[in-house]
Amino acid sequence: MDAFYASVEQLDNPELLGKPVAVGGNEIRGVVSAASYEARVFGVRSAMSGALAKQKCPHLIFVKPRYSRYKEISSKIRAIFYDYTDLVEPLSLDEAYLDVTENKKGISSASLIAQEIRQRIWEELELRASAGISINKFIAKVASDINKPNGQKTIKPNEVIDFLEKLPVNKFYGVGKVTAAKMHNLGIFTGLDLKRKNLEELIKLFGKSGLHYYNIVRGMQNSKVKPNRIRKSIAAERTFNENISSEIYMIERLDAIAEELEKRMLHSKTKGKTLTLKIKYSNFTQQTRSKTVSEYIHLKKDFMPIIKELLYQEELKESVRLLGISFSNLDTDKKDPVWIQLSFDF
Template sequence: MADKLTYRKIIHIDMDAFYASVEQKDNPELRGKPIAVGGGSKRGVVAAASYEARKFGVRSAMSGILARKLCPELIFVKTRFDRYREVSRKIRSVFYEYTDLVEPLSLDEAYLDVTENKKGNPSATLIAREIRQRIYDETGLNASAGISINKFIAKIASDYNKPNGQKTVNPEEVVPFLEALDIKKFYGVGKVTAEKMYKLGIFTGKDLKEKPIEFLEEQFGKSGKHYYYIVRGIHNSPVKPDRIPKSVGAERTFFENLSSEIFMLERLEQIAIELENRLLRNKISGKTVTLKIKYSDFTLQTRSKTLPYFVADKNLILEAARELLYQEKPQNSVRLLGISLSNLNTQKEEQVAVQLKFDF
């Protein structure tokens, strides 16, 4: 008799409207009201919106002006990242009580591999429920969870019963689950790709699964192979507890558009100082300096330069950014500038991941 197939048990935890929920928890007067974290200034952008605000169409990355038009009663709250980091540390401490295989994606979400866990609990579904309860008990905040055999499906599942819910996609349910899914719900398929797929007659996972790999590679390049495998439930990337950043950056959106390169250089100096602090704090240096410019018409331009040595010093970073700025005269007035450093000294050669097999 053939051995029963066994799988990894992956949980994706995603906090519900994290920044906004922290603000509502800390300030009872904001509870039940539509709030936006950030975006209150003339040129501000919303960092997060409460579920009460989302009912009006307010979303993160939306301009504060548009958010207020959609929801005239919207309450804007200043961001407090130190506070969000403090709460995030409490949440992660809960994760580590169950497993050391924790891969944070941001302050408010993470993957956990609980195939073999510190509680000896064979049920990933029960572990997820217990973790969500623990988070609520310790922070007063709600979390949602997705549970399945790999990171890709767990990520999709965590969004399925939001807010304050969870969904498990068992091994035998993986293919039917993906086949029935609207293609725009596939994690990693953005708006532009989804529209292209629609034009090609690909509306669901089932439609995608019917396309041969050659067709997908022809239409989507390297991503085509990725789509071919994920729709079959094949995604072998392991949970990486030491997630290595590929770049470190800092940027500023300005209250008034900048048209003078002298003023731009002044802002770049401030950004370089902020970037240096981040690099030193994390003991990181890099070789490739990238200048990001967003113009008043919202068009985006990036210019990069790779140095022959690793840098973390603000003066060396600013020198490279200055050279990139003068490389070509800005096309228009500028509303945002940013500097990032990549090709870091932390990067290692990626190893091919192999699907581990355990009882689900």
């Protein structure tokens, strides 16, 4: 979906149409969760602080997130997907992989299926979507960004190698800024440069990821579309209007966050063994502290003492702007996967 959260807000409030909109955060505190394309022109991006976003775009309009609404629309979009295939792997509320090798409508062209799905999303929901079509998930993902917004790109089998060789390494899905910078320092700027490195060199330079880079630059990826992708963690977090330096106040905030996390654990019918406390300081550095217990737990009364223990584990470096709690090492391998969108306070 194109700027999904912001587009939903513009859909529900026509006064926002054509205006720069940021979902989440504000000009003083918080973090931008999503930005409309009108805001992106000014350099506003997701995960940017609200204060910086406002500096870049003085007339930016901040809107509070409404995750229940986004989830409602996401369900309608997913229903459209299922009209074509049951092999749908959601990545988030606004993105999914579809395997249409065999599809319910018997359409021979994946490109035509993508076009039809995008048209239906527009006609039924008045929202725009983009698509990437190719021989595997990696290339389809990369292709999906090429003609955004409201477009699609097909990389045909006979075009894959040439496409990957010319592709800048920073455009490779999964290659972040740090890895891209390391590659640039090694003289690796395109897929062709990456391809010139043998497997042994890549593993030496990038560890386990070396094999991944070796394969994808040659168009090889065997990851199937997994319709029952299992959630690995469930979390809740909160960014505060003012920095907190007192651990007593932090316990109060963590108590409220723990209450929300308990609701999510109960809703998903999930328990976990590993608890992680996330701390983001006023200087934007981040720290996590974790502990694994012997039994699966999910109730606040059982995990809040552990969170307190983690908080007092060592002295805080600075005042704190964000606290979060997450469960991982879940018992989801014992039951059917449960889809739950994690909402965040800004």
